Amino acid sequence: MGTKMQSPLARVRHMGSAKEGVNHWWWQRITALMLIPLSLWFVASVWMIVISGATYTELVSWLNGPISASLMLIFLGSIFLHLKLGLQVVIEDYVHTKWLKWSLIVLLLVLTILLFSISIYSVIAISLRG
Amino acid sequence: MSDNNRPLSPHLQVYRPQLTSVLSIFHRLSGITLATGAAMLACWLLTAAAGPEYYEWSRWFLSSWLGIGLLALWSWCLFYHLCNGIRHLFWDVGLGFSLKATYFSGITMLISSALLTGLSWGIGLSMYCLR
Numbered sequence: 001m002g003t004k005m006q007s008p009l010a011r012v013r014h015m016g017s018a019k020e021g022v023n024h025w026w027w028q029r030i031t032a033l034m035l036i037p038l039s040l041w042f043v044a045s046v047w048m049i050v051i052s053g054a055t056y057t058e059l060v061s062w063l064n065g066p067i068s069a070s071l072m073l074i075f076l077g078s079i080f081l082h083l084k085l086g087l088q089v090v091i092e093d094y095v096h097t098k099w100l101k102w103s104l105i106v107l108l109l110v111l112t113i114l115l116f117s118i119s120i121y122s123v124i125a126i127s128l129r130g
Numbered sequence: 131m132s133d134n135n136r137p138l139s140p141h142l143q144v145y146r147p148q149l150t151s152v153l154s155i156f157h158r159l160s161g162i163t164l165a166t167g168a169a170m171l172a173c174w175l176l177t178a179a180a181g182p183e184y185y186e187w188s189r190w191f192l193s194s195w196l197g198i199g200l201l202a203l204w205s206w207c208l209f210y211h212l213c214n215g216i217r218h219l220f221w222d223v224g225l226g227f228s229l230k231a232t233y234f235s236g237i238t239m240l241i242s243s244a245l246l247t248g249l250s251w252g253i254g255l256s257m258y259c260l261r
Contacts, residue, residue: 029222032215039212043205043250050174050192050201051254052261056182063178076171083165090158111169119172122179 160207
């Protein structure tokens, strides 16, 4: 027998390493790092717009600017990638019934793509209109 | 939940809660809560893109008691996840693993997240009152 503790069949049956764990780990950290300044910017701008009860015109004229629109797109890309990676780990850790686990991961991916696309479209639509 | 009845670990219920484990559990819980906040952000942006009459829906919801409660929850979760996330990034490069450092960073993180949440609401609400 070889030195591996696992038969080739077990590997084929997805019981072995998918060799993608480091990739997942890295993207989680890169987005986390980006989100430190980005979320502070988010709180200082978007959060304040919501809490201070700004009008529609005030919001649109702020989001029209090239810097705020670009930062908003970068922020959205980072949070949706970060939450997809994070929630996937939560599902993998706590849901052990195979069909339910895979259904939830598929649902997570679909919802992430939907919400991400909706928000990107909205930012671009507001920018182009103004 | 298991379909093969293999023993699962860790058995959280047999451990006495410690600051370290409780903070770790809340990191996940705050992350899950923030994901619902991201969904709200997407809806908020969509109503803004749809026009002023639709944006009023978002304004109406976010100024309701439920909306304000959710905003309070999301803001605290955001600062908690941010501060504790920085703590995790230090661990990732191998810093602050001693028991003393872990407790110190944990308490510092809790205090700073509470202060930042209070500060953001303080500034936001005074801006609201000054309108």
